[in-house]
Amino acid sequence: MLMEANKPARSGRRNRRSKDRATRRNEAGQNLHLQVPFITRQIPSYDLLGPESLDRIEAAMDRILAEIGIEFRDDPAAVDLFRHAGGQVSAIGNDVWNIKFEPGMIREIVKTAPERFTQHARNPLKSVEIGGDAMVFAPAYGSPFVMDLDQGRRYGTIQDFENLVKLGQSSPWLHHSGGTICEPTDVAVNKRHLDMVYAHMRYSDRGFLGSITAPERAEDSIEMCRLLFGADFVDQNCVIMGNFNTTSPLVLDGVTTQGITAYARAGQGSIHVPFLLGGAVAPLTMAGGVAQCLAESMAACALAQLVRPGVPVVLGGFLSTMALRSGSPTFGTPEPALGSLVMGQMARRFKLPLRCAGNFATSKLPDGQAMQQAMMSMMSAVQGGANFILHSAGFLDGLLSMSYEKFVMDCDMCGALHSYLHGIDVSDDALAVEALAEQGPGQHLFSTQHTLRHYKTAYWDSALNDDQPFETWSEQGGIDMATRANRRWKQVLETYQPPEMAEDTDLALKDFIARKKASMADAWY
């Protein structure tokens, strides 16, 4: 099924893309030389702490796991797996267990996980690698609201969901379609995963994330992949991932562990992300937050390894702060940016792929605050060597809203980061002593051979920034970046073309969804 679905689609896409590229070559923001299916980081990681400090953090993680333990709920099968692996299980209530782990035990269990793996996309040219020096940008995940400058903030719908998948697919600076790009609140909770997975499959040809809100929804997500990729291919390859939150502090509930089990049993990837709001569900000192984050994420990774050793898992961290006068969560602040750099160091120590940080913002508008917060957070992901950067586009309002404008603004910034991650070439040609010698002191370099050779690719060319002189900008209306972004997302949606999909695949998916939806009444939880 995979080959049938993909072969014609792929060649069709290639033809169209060539034509698109030819016609679009002179528009702003093309940067064709930077386009890649995923980034290979060519700059070193920014290592904040020395090995002794990392030892102290790992020892704190070990103490948390050994002395406090993790609480498991409503999933005796998961508890049994840990018991057999050597965990010290205590029943502490009705279907509630505390499990303590000897120092080093969890790290040992997780050693079967791959350091780097491939998530296959239905378009093989868009498969991504996750781990090592590979980096993948994916849209923000999980907002109940959407926002744009015209309509303001309102609940997300399946129409918004599809629009946002299309916007993501249209940007060369994202590599993955993400997951719950917004909550489609107009579809029943027990059915919306079907429409979400379908939208990713139909309107994008990149990798994506499946449902995790109930084990049967995880199973449905994977089953739809079997229709798209073929059952054998799915059994042997990672084609979908689940993005799981622990219930911090130090709890893994049954819905989560059963979901992790579903993905792992099917050989699919899982991401394990404690959402640590310091002072609320974690210590507000960053070292403590990182130690707790590691304890929780590593325990969840270990579960996946016990279910199916060798299955892909991603260590995760989402460190955030509070406005301590109001208790409101804050994002894009300086302290978690440091914590994310340390998460990168720990992920490399544990030889695990990392999901961390993203274009976070607390602002309610795509304004200066939003982009300043986003950059502070995103740079930590990029410099810390995170591998899967969810929340790379659209994150606003403390993740309560997905913003259409910020989505395209963030995508443009992700493009700039492609150039940043290239690093600096120190070849003789790049050192350019001959270029300076060509005309000598006091003479400009506009027309040197070196300039003519490099000018098309030397610098990132933004599609959204206004770099014109004040007078030109003013004559053209004197608008801000958010207004340009508003125009841009509409233009992108107008010209969007869905990637081709074989009709039998599309029908099989639609049939599966129709049967599933018919099999149950709407439920709103």
Added chain:
Amino acid sequence: MLMEANKPARSGRRNRRSKDRATRRNEAGQNLHLQVPFITRQIPSYDLLGPESLDRIEAAMDRILAEIGIEFRDDPAAVDLFRHAGGQVSAIGNDVWNIKFEPGMIREIVKTAPERFTQHARNPLKSVEIGGDAMVFAPAYGSPFVMDLDQGRRYGTIQDFENLVKLGQSSPWLHHSGGTICEPTDVAVNKRHLDMVYAHMRYSDRGFLGSITAPERAEDSIEMCRLLFGADFVDQNCVIMGNFNTTSPLVLDGVTTQGITAYARAGQGSIHVPFLLGGAVAPLTMAGGVAQCLAESMAACALAQLVRPGVPVVLGGFLSTMALRSGSPTFGTPEPALGSLVMGQMARRFKLPLRCAGNFATSKLPDGQAMQQAMMSMMSAVQGGANFILHSAGFLDGLLSMSYEKFVMDCDMCGALHSYLHGIDVSDDALAVEALAEQGPGQHLFSTQHTLRHYKTAYWDSALNDDQPFETWSEQGGIDMATRANRRWKQVLETYQPPEMAEDTDLALKDFIARKKASMADAWY
């Protein structure tokens, strides 16, 4: 004179500040625990290149100096100094010389420069150290225009200049008053340096930069310092600096070298900053830009050392890019951010203090573009270990405009960077295993002893970001950061109180200025 001027002023200020702090303690954005006269960097530098790559850049610098040379104009005395030091001088025109330097010669000459030095402020509590792990933030420098949301863009005046010095003085997150904070275009060019230096002296009690536009204006700036600090103190200490641009590529004109000579002869500091617009006055490959930047800045630093060995000098870099379709300069782009990190590495190799990067932006508004560009650039200064970060506040419109709103937005971000530069504490208390154990899994940490002990200082508390819930923000008008910044700078100016100054000092300065102004007709060049 120094002691007389400062003693009463200092104690007066201390009393007022104590009172201010008490009344303001509950306002947003105080962060009293982070306030310092200058920052001591507690995070490692971000080292982009390995030693072999740095060797290649240094070798390219050596080749530029040895094979192409630096052109000097209209200053035979400077040429003589280099000739005596071993430079190979060729007269190439009327008062124009090319000087070539054997590999390593310039680096050897610069070895007499201090790795770190103190610039004294008239308030000794606000003296700053420059070099090593010390970091100083100063306002943007040199814009002919000013902007605010009410009046838009217009030429700067001495009133704007004074306002901006006052805004800087009022922010705890800047450490230095800067120099040409905007051009006071309503004062004659040959007299405006007097009013600018006076404004820094009178409305700030921090360090500042003097005039460099003509040798006699440099002398006037230093002479005014003698009136403020006392002549003996000035001869033995750095109390003012000149910020010099080379004439790129590879030229040092007579006005610049005579200005450098004036500061150095008086024992005062000088900063040497090639403004390298890639593709125009430098190669557009970043390694070549860095090599050229080093050649130019090191040659200028060497001149100061030849005039007075041991005088403070600051290596400088201002790397920027072009929009290659229009030829417009662009700021806050990814490639120079990498180049600035390498400048940091080279400064440490040469054991010199570094001025590099800042809150750059090409945007014409204090919007998302502005703050995203600013952050990308500013993070490179902070992570690269730059020591004197001019352009830390207000930079907009490609440095053509000083923005009132962006000034206070940048100051707030500089505050956040104070927290960032603190790094991560990995003490047992910060690792907080006991805090997690106190309530155990599933229980929030709001009321743990650890939270109560740390909540006031754990996180940066912004004075400008809106971190409230959407509904609260919306009820309060739903305004963006730029609008909040507009309100804030007006409020700050309304409540501004000048630091005290002894009356005789003030009179002496005013008398000097009056006599100087009376001695010459207005000139507008």
